[in-house]
Amino acid sequence: xxxxxxxxxxxxxxxxxxxxxxxxxxxxxxxxxxxxxxxxxxxxxxxxxxxxxxxxxxxxxxxxxxxxxxxxxxxxxxxxxxxxxxxxxxxxxxxxxxxxxxxxxxxxxxxxxxxxxxxxxxxxxxxxxxxxxxxxxxxxxxxxxxxxxxx
Amino acid sequence: xxxxxxxxxxxxxxxxxxxxxxxxxxxxxxxxxxxxxxxxxxxxxxxxxxxxxxxxxxxxxxxxxxxxxxxxxxxxxxxxxxxxxxxxxxxxxxxxxxxxxxxxxxxxxxxxxxxxxxxxxxxxxxxxxxxxxxxxxxxxxxxxxxxxxxxxxxxxxxxxxxxxxxxxxxxxxxxxxxxxxxxxxxxxxxxxxxxxxxxxxxxxxxxxxxxxxxxxxxxxxxxxxxxxxxxxxxxxxxxxxxxxxxxxxxxxxxxxxxxxxxxxxxxxxxxxxxxxxxxxxxxxxxxxxxxxxxxxxxxxxxxxxxxxxxxxxxxxxxxxxxxxxxxxxxxxxxxxxxxxxxxxxxxxxxxxxxxxxxxxxxxxxxxxxxxxxxxxxxxxxxxxxxxxxxxxxxxxxxxxxxxxxxxxxxxxxxxxxxxxxxxxxxxxxxxxxxxxxxxxxxxxxxxxxxxxxxxxxxxxxxxxxxxxxxxxxxxxxxxxxxxxxxx
Numbered sequence: 175x176x177x178x179x180x181x182x183x184x185x186x187x188x189x190x191x192x193x194x195x196x197x198x199x200x201x202x203x204x205x206x207x208x209x210x211x212x213x214x215x216x217x218x219x220x221x222x223x224x225x226x227x228x229x230x231x232x233x234x235x236x237x238x239x240x241x242x243x244x245x246x247x248x249x250x251x252x253x254x255x256x257x258x259x260x261x262x263x264x265x266x267x268x269x270x271x272x273x274x275x276x277x278x279x280x281x282x283x284x285x286x287x288x289x290x291x292x293x294x295x296x297x298x299x300x301x302x303x304x305x306x307x308x309x310x311x312x313x314x315x316x317x318x319x320x321x322x323x324x325x
Numbered sequence: 326x327x328x329x330x331x332x333x334x335x336x337x338x339x340x341x342x343x344x345x346x347x348x349x350x351x352x353x354x355x356x357x358x359x360x361x362x363x364x365x366x367x368x369x370x371x372x373x374x375x376x377x378x379x380x381x382x383x384x385x386x387x388x389x390x391x392x393x394x395x396x397x398x399x400x401x402x403x404x405x406x407x408x409x410x411x412x413x414x415x416x417x418x419x420x421x422x423x424x425x426x427x428x429x430x431x432x433x434x435x436x437x438x439x440x441x442x443x444x445x446x447x448x449x450x451x452x453x454x455x456x457x458x459x460x461x462x463x464x465x466x467x468x469x470x471x472x473x474x475x476x477x478x479x480x481x482x483x484x485x486x487x488x489x490x491x492x493x494x495x496x497x498x499x500x501x502x503x504x505x506x507x508x509x510x511x512x513x514x515x516x517x518x519x520x521x522x523x524x525x526x527x528x529x530x531x532x533x534x535x536x537x538x539x540x541x542x543x544x545x546x547x548x549x550x551x552x553x554x555x556x557x558x559x560x561x562x563x564x565x566x567x568x569x570x571x572x573x574x575x576x577x578x579x580x581x582x583x584x585x586x587x588x589x590x591x592x593x594x595x596x597x598x599x600x601x602x603x604x605x606x607x608x609x610x611x612x613x614x615x616x617x618x619x620x621x622x623x624x625x626x627x628x629x630x631x632x633x634x635x636x637x638x639x640x641x642x643x644x645x646x647x648x649x650x651x652x653x654x655x656x657x658x659x660x661x662x663x664x665x666x667x668x669x670x671x672x673x674x675x676x677x678x679x680x681x682x683x684x685x686x687x688x689x690x691x692x693x694x695x696x697x698x699x700x701x702x703x704x705x706x707x708x709x710x711x712x713x714x715x716x717x718x719x720x721x722x723x724x725x726x727x728x729x730x731x732x733x734x735x736x737x738x739x740x741x742x743x744x745x746x747x748x749x750x751x752x753x754x755x756x757x758x759x760x761x762x763x764x765x766x767x768x769x770x771x772x773x774x775x776x777x778x779x780x781x782x783x784x785x786x787x788x789x790x791x792x793x794x795x796x797x798x799x800x801x802x803x804x805x806x807x808x809x810x811x812x
């Protein structure tokens with residue numbers, strides 16, 4: 175078997191995290207899961223950024239005493255990652271507080287339900303009919319609706 | 326010359342002072358924001374007159390460009406700084422006396438937008454872009470209704486996804502070149518980024534920044550946010566923030582990604598945006614949604630214009646952007662009293678003829694009626710598109726024409742409705758008048774529009790100069806790395 179380099183694994187990991195995050199955002203319906211998926215995707219992007227300046231044969235970019243004895247890791251991406259982590263945390267906190275507000279208004283964290291209630295609110299405010307759902311047949315369902323499926 | 330940095334610093338400082346000052350003295354708190362913005366406008370004009378058309382670069386903190394972060398000041402970035410400050414001042418939330426937070430957020434938006442326009446460093450652009458995002462989330466949720474919270478939450482999630490994509494793109498750029506300074510990148514890019522990997526970096530950044538620019542696949546937040554937010558915020562987001570996102574993409578296209586496939590990608594996304602936005606606007610039943618979808622369509626047309634190679638594209642795109650920046654906020658301000666279903670607007674124009682007249686003027690310019698500036702902007706776009714030999718640009722020409730037809734159809738339908746006498750049985754005619762503030766702002770925008778029409782000749786020449794200067798990557802490099810760089 176061919177030996178796999180550790181760099182390849184890390185890159186695959188970073189891109190994998192981003193993909194998992196995007197999949198989570200697209201596929202899940204629970205708001206909290208979506209926010210967690212966003213966190214995972216951000217972690218992946220940050221890892222990719224760190225990797226972009228990393229070298230295996232180098233030391234940490236800290237000058238102690240005299241001149242640098244050996245080659246150092248590129249410090250720029252590390253500084254940038256710190257910034258982007260801080261930005262990410264800020265956005266996540268904002269997302270959570272907005273989630274809290276949305277929950278207080280609509281008492282639900284299901285993104286479909288939330289969107290339905292929001293459209294209904296907006297339509298009610300402007301006095302227009304609800305936008306037709308593309309998933310629902312116009313003429314109603316041909317089969318008798320199941321219990322609790324009252325839309 | 327280095328006073329231009331104050332256009333970022335002062336509003337930022339004021340943003341954090343305002344909430345405190347509002348507790349001490351409400352009057353001072355209310356005045357601080359507009360005064361700061363007005364002073365920043367003055368500074369911008371001063372720099373404008375001082376630079377005599379020559380671009381210059383400011384090394385922040387005295388660290389020279391390849392290592393330090395620099396501000397690049399040319400006519401394009403100064404123009405956008407000026408427009409940012411003026412638009413934020415025009416759309417200042419005067420009315421809400423209870424909420425110092427909204428003052429702070431508007432100032433934050435203005436500061437970060439100026440920084441975005443001036444910055445010459447890719448990561449710095451990302452940071453300012455995130456600042457704009459945070460400010461716009463807050464502004465979108467400022468009406469504090471359940472719908473506004475839900476809409477801005479969805480906006481936040483999409484925008485967060487966009488910034489992850491943009492960050493990945495930036496990481497790829499750094500991986501390939503080892504630099505984030507735009508000037509240095511412009512030297513390295515022809516070799517390092519003219520690869521499939523470089524192209525993927527562009528696609529990621531385009532999608533990421535495109536969230537604010539209402540680019541086609543990532544614009545689902547637009548109708549909800551504009552329907553739920555106040556008119557001033559909608560005008561600010563649709564008019565200003567989207568243009569700044571476009572500015573970032575244009576800078577990257579000029580300096581980093583000169584390959585044809587990058588332009589084609591943007592052209593295709595612009596086409597899809599233009600056609601989908603206009604069709605959705607045609608189907609829309611209420612005013613704010615119609616304006617939101619039509620703004621997606623307009624932005625699609627702007628993306629099409631910027632995807633024409635060379636300075637023709639820049640010139641046409643700039644003209645369209647300026648025109649849209651002038652017209653869209655005006656329409657949103659008029660829509661404040663006319664929000665709600667389009668059918669309910671019957672006779673509203675007769676009830677308030679001034680507002681009706683302004684609406685007609687802005688709508689005509691938006692469609693592109695000959696003497697108005699909108700016509701000249703679209704004229705530039707058509708000549709630019711027609712001059713391209715490639716088939717895809719001819720298709721784009723057809724699509725843009727089609728989108729104008731659709732646009733004319735729905736806008737004139739609204740105008741017809743406005744000026745039809747109301748039926749007797751529909752007592753729900755909108756009688757509330759527009760506030761003098763909204764009407765005055767819209768009037769000012771219309772006056773600017775008419776002035777633009779009267780001075781179209783010199784304005785066109787001047788704008789072409791701006792585009793020529795911006796389209797020159799060699800000039801950018803020389804300016805940043807010249808010995809005369811100010812620090």
